[in-house]
Amino acid sequence: MTEQSISCPRCGHTNTSDSRFCNKCGNPLVADAAVAAVPPSQSAGAKAIISLILGILSIFMLGFLAGIPAMILAKHEEDEIRRGRSPVAGEMLAKLGFWLGLIGTVLSGLTILLIVFFIFFGLSFPFIFSCAL
Numbered sequence: 598m599t600e601q602s603i604s605c606p607r608c609g610h611t612n613t614s615d616s617r618f619c620n621k622c623g624n625p626l627v628a629d630a631a632v633a634a635v636p637p638s639q640s641a642g643a644k645a646i647i648s649l650i651l652g653i654l655s656i657f658m659l660g661f662l663a664g665i666p667a668m669i670l671a672k673h674e675e676d677e678i679r680r681g682r683s684p685v686a687g688e689m690l691a692k693l694g695f696w697l698g699l700i701g702t703v704l705s706g707l708t709i710l711l712i713v714f715f716i717f718f719g720l721s722f723p724f725i726f727s728c729a730l
């Protein structure tokens with residue numbers, strides 16, 4: 598028999614060369630390597646890490662200036678992970694970056710509202726007061 602065979606990269610089972618999936622474990626065989634996802638043992642992607650850093654910065658000092666890019670980057674990275682283009686290891690970081698960015702953005706938004714509120718009432722209070730007299 599001259600028939601070639603492909604051994605499964607996962608379980609080592611020997612399959613005929615025309616099989617696309619392992620007969621034993623169902624793992625896609627080497628022919629599909631071009632479509633294969635990023636190896637699962639990789640560390641988190643750069644975008645996931647950057648979004649986490651931006652999320653932290655947004656909470657501690659930059660507010661929405663870092664929070665909004667953190668959320669955009671995190672969503673983008675989650676998308677890439679779902680499509681298998683970015684390492685799954687970054688999923689938690691991206692999620693964390695998103696929530697930190699959201700919290701930072703909301704906090705800075707509230708702070709700005711509060712400042713505007715106080716400026717408004719700080720300026721108008723004497724006026725209201727004089728009218729009441």
Ligand SMILES: [Zn+2]
Pocket residue numbers: 605606607608609610619620621622623624
């Ligand atoms: Zn197999």
